[in-house]
Amino acid sequence: MTRVAVLKGGRSLERQVSLKSGARVQDALERLGHDVVGIDVGHDLVARLRVTAPELAFVALHGRDGEDGTVQELLEALGIPYTGSGVSACIRCADKVLAKHHMVDAGIPTPDFFAFNETAFKELGAADALPAIEQRLQFPIVVKPAGQGSALGIKFAAAATDVPGALVAAFSYGDKVLLEHHVDGRDLAVSIVDGEALPVVEAVPREEDFYDFEARYEIGRTQFVCPARLPEGITARAQELALDVWRVLGCRSFARIDLMLGAQTGELTVLEANAIPGMTETSLLPQAADAAGIGFDALIERLVQLALPG
Ligand SMILES: Nc1ncnc2c1ncn2[C@@H]1O[C@H](COP(=O)(O)OP(=O)(O)O)[C@@H](O)[C@H]1O
Ligand SMILES: [Mg+2]
Numbered sequence: 001m002t003r004v005a006v007l008k009g010g011r012s013l014e015r016q017v018s019l020k021s022g023a024r025v026q027d028a029l030e031r032l033g034h035d036v037v038g039i040d041v042g043h044d045l046v047a048r049l050r051v052t053a054p055e056l057a058f059v060a061l062h063g064r065d066g067e068d069g070t071v072q073e074l075l076e077a078l079g080i081p082y083t084g085s086g087v088s089a090c091i092r093c094a095d096k097v098l099a100k101h102h103m104v105d106a107g108i109p110t111p112d113f114f115a116f117n118e119t120a121f122k123e124l125g126a127a128d129a130l131p132a133i134e135q136r137l138q139f140p141i142v143v144k145p146a147g148q149g150s151a152l153g154i155k156f157a158a159a160a161t162d163v164p165g166a167l168v169a170a171f172s173y174g175d176k177v178l179l180e181h182h183v184d185g186r187d188l189a190v191s192i193v194d195g196e197a198l199p200v201v202e203a204v205p206r207e208e209d210f211y212d213f214e215a216r217y218e219i220g221r222t223q224f225v226c227p228a229r230l231p232e233g234i235t236a237r238a239q240e241l242a243l244d245v246w247r248v249l250g251c252r253s254f255a256r257i258d259l260m261l262g263a264q265t266g267e268l269t270v271l272e273a274n275a276i277p278g279m280t281e282t283s284l285l286p287q288a289a290d291a292a293g294i295g296f297d298a299l300i301e302r303l304v305q306l307a308l309p310g
Pocket of ligand 2: 271
């Protein structure tokens with residue numbers, strides 16, 4: 001029996017998702033016989049961790065602070081072991097631009113992109129470079145904030161007139177935005193546990209243009225196929241690419257890598273890596289684990305054991 005603090009909620013835009021992930025993790029830990037304390041992360045986090053004195057923190061937070069290395073840094077400072085990746089990998093995963101640069105440098109295919117801070121537009125006239133960028137990326141162009149998840153702030157610009165509005169929307173989520181080549185194709189995810197790739201999941205949206213925030217968390221809005229039915233060789237290649245990303249970004253414990261399979265090109269490209277994948281009923285990593293014969297409780301126990309000092 002281990003004394004585990006489940007860190008959940010927090011103040012990020014993905015608070016509700018985290019509360020669901022956290023509740024599900026907490027239930028599993030209780031079934032597994034651990035001594036569990038749930039902590040809704042806020043101003044008193046450090047004080048509560050001191051009082052609770054857990055042997056382990058299960059970080060079930062998503063988005064800002066919880067997934068970007070901030071909470072991990074605090075746990076390091078307090079000397080509390082925790083699930084998921086360490087500080088540096090969290091920082092690299094949470095920033096899509098940084099992650100993509102690491103991928104490009106390592107020769108891992110990721111859609112072509114340009115990224116700017118708001119100051120580039122306000123002080124350096126970056127808007128004047130938009131025609132050149134549009135020429136290079138070709139419409140439709142995907143505009144997204146560098147530091148969000150759950151498809152928040154992502155817009156597809158079909159023409160030049162859509163770009164300014166999409167940029168404003170993306171900048172409302174953070175000060176770095178990327179403009180990315182749109183891949184017409186299939187949405188795939190490869191989850192990794194302890195350096196081992198799980199079966200590929202394909203997310204097939206039912207109504208929306210793409211796999212958006214609501215579609216992700218409402219049961220029935222998105223159809224998930226796991227293992228994904230893919231052309232010969234694509235499953236192995238997707239898993240191989242995901243493991244490359246895991247290594248390049250320095251992940252540990254678990255992670256989920258999102259990819260696209262181009263419809264015309266048949267090429268795989270990596271969109272991003274999630275340092276703390278969702279653990280809700282509709283989340284992809286638990287589904288992939290299940291398809292690999294690892295039930296939810298077994299998955300949680302494995303993550304606990306991986307995080308405990310050997
Ligand atoms: N370049 C792209 N081409 C096509 N679809 C994209 C592209 N970027 C994002 N999307 C769509 O938006 C979803 C979310 O994008 P992603 O980069 O994974 O960010 P996040 O999951 O953090 O919100 C993807 O799963 C995909 O459906
Ligand atoms: Mg994603």
